Amino acid sequence: MLRETVRQLHRELIETGLEGLHRISIALVDEAYLRTYVDSTEGIQPLKHHSIPLEKSPSLSALVRQKKTRIVDDYSSYLRQCRGKASAWLRESQLHSSYTIPIFFQNNFLGFIFFNSCNKAFFNPLTVATLDDTVKSLRESIIHERTLFDNIVSLSKFSEKASEIRDECTAMHCGRLTTLTRIIARHVVQHCPVTDREVYYLIKFSPLHDIGKIGVADDILLKPGRLTAEEFREMKRHVEYGMTMVDAACDGVVKQHEAYRIIRTLISEHHEMLDGSGYPEGLKGEEISLFSRIVTVSDIFDALTSDRPYKKAWTLEQALTELQAMADHGKLDPLCVEALQQYFDQPDAQQRFTLFREEARMCA
Ligand SMILES: [Fe+2]
Numbered sequence: 528m529l530r531e532t533v534r535q536l537h538r539e540l541i542e543t544g545l546e547g548l549h550r551i552s553i554a555l556v557d558e559a560y561l562r563t564y565v566d567s568t569e570g571i572q573p574l575k576h577h578s579i580p581l582e583k584s585p586s587l588s589a590l591v592r593q594k595k596t597r598i599v600d601d602y603s604s605y606l607r608q609c610r611g612k613a614s615a616w617l618r619e620s621q622l623h624s625s626y627t628i629p630i631f632f633q634n635n636f637l638g639f640i641f642f643n644s645c646n647k648a649f650f651n652p653l654t655v656a657t658l659d660d661t662v663k664s665l666r667e668s669i670i671h672e673r674t675l676f677d678n679i680v681s682l683s684k685f686s687e688k689a690s691e692i693r694d695e696c697t698a699m700h701c702g703r704l705t706t707l708t709r710i711i712a713r714h715v716v717q718h719c720p721v722t723d724r725e726v727y728y729l730i731k732f733s734p735l736h737d738i739g740k741i742g743v744a745d746d747i748l749l750k751p752g753r754l755t756a757e758e759f760r761e762m763k764r765h766v767e768y769g770m771t772m773v774d775a776a777c778d779g780v781v782k783q784h785e786a787y788r789i790i791r792t793l794i795s796e797h798h799e800m801l802d803g804s805g806y807p808e809g810l811k812g813e814e815i816s817l818f819s820r821i822v823t824v825s826d827i828f829d830a831l832t833s834d835r836p837y838k839k840a841w842t843l844e845q846a847l848t849e850l851q852a853m854a855d856h857g858k859l860d861p862l863c864v865e866a867l868q869q870y871f872d873q874p875d876a877q878q879r880f881t882l883f884r885e886e887a888r889m890c891a
């Protein structure tokens with residue numbers, strides 16, 4: 528929604544004479560991180576997969592503290608001393624001038640609107656006045672977006688707490704799953720056309736994939752042994768329960784939010800296999816979204832490397848070999864498996880894996 532608004536406004540501004548406006552972008556803050564949220568860059572490779580702790584940018588932090596806008600007429604001298612991905616990208620993109628506006632709602636800082644131009648000193652008083660209505664519209668859209676998003680975050684926090692109270696193991700599994708999902712997503716985004724926003728939602732909301740386990744009876748969910756066929760059938764219904772819960776918790780407006788669609792996809796598809804042998808729908812290949820494939824690999828890796836009442840945790844090598852075999856047999860996405868292979872191929876990987884496994888053992 529916000530993305531369409533930004534693109535539409537950008538097109539209108541160009542049509543009404545601001546041809547030199549080459550970029551409008553919005554970065555929103557969440558948990559002290561500033562993340563590129565929307566970018567309508569015209570004719571320039573956009574800045575992708577960028578997020579920084581706000582405090583790491585003294586100049587932007589100062590704008591928030593002082594509640595001030597900023598105009599830079601010529602970045603070339605300004606950026607000479609700056610390092611970091613965003614500065615390097617600005618240098619390469621030849622974006623010479625900028626107009627930056629911090630956005631607040633009820634005294635809370637929400638994020639920034641950035642206008643950029645390849646022309647030096649583009650943002651003169653007349654241009655800034657022309658952008659006034661655009662800034663107002665974008666501010667309203669950002670507030671609307673934030674309100675919807677906060678509703679979804681509340682649902683996520685509620686479900687996290689409910690899982691923790693019900694069954695600590697599920698809650699800890701969800702925590703590890705976030706880390707694994709982040710590792711895989713970082714690798715996959717280098718090869719697939721996914722947006723920063725999608726990756727952010729995927730990581731943030733991946734713990735919701737098993738929300739439906741709240742609906743599974745104790746004697747099945749907490750059974751200290753293998754499930755019978757009938758019990759397993761009931762356990763599988765956590766997918767259906769999860770979708771019912773999320774649908775009931777989100778109203779019509781929230782359901783239009785991209786994050787809601789990603790959450791629903793994760794819940795409904797996280798047990799599907801590429802060869803059609805998964806559940807509940809037996810989806811195949813491209814029918815399963817990339818986000819779900821990432822979560823599925825995270826999910827299986829965590830299950831294999833965790834102790835269960837009926838099995839010991841597998842070693843890192845055993846788990847990676849099994850994932851590779853499943854990818855070779857067409858069940859798992861090879862790119863997602865490759866992500867974990869590469870991650871655990873680093874010198875300190877065994878140490879990182881041990882930390883993971885100790886956490887997993889605490890539930891056994
Ligand atoms: Fe599940």
Ligand SMILES: [Fe+2]
Pocket residue numbers: 700736737826
């Ligand atoms: Fe799971």
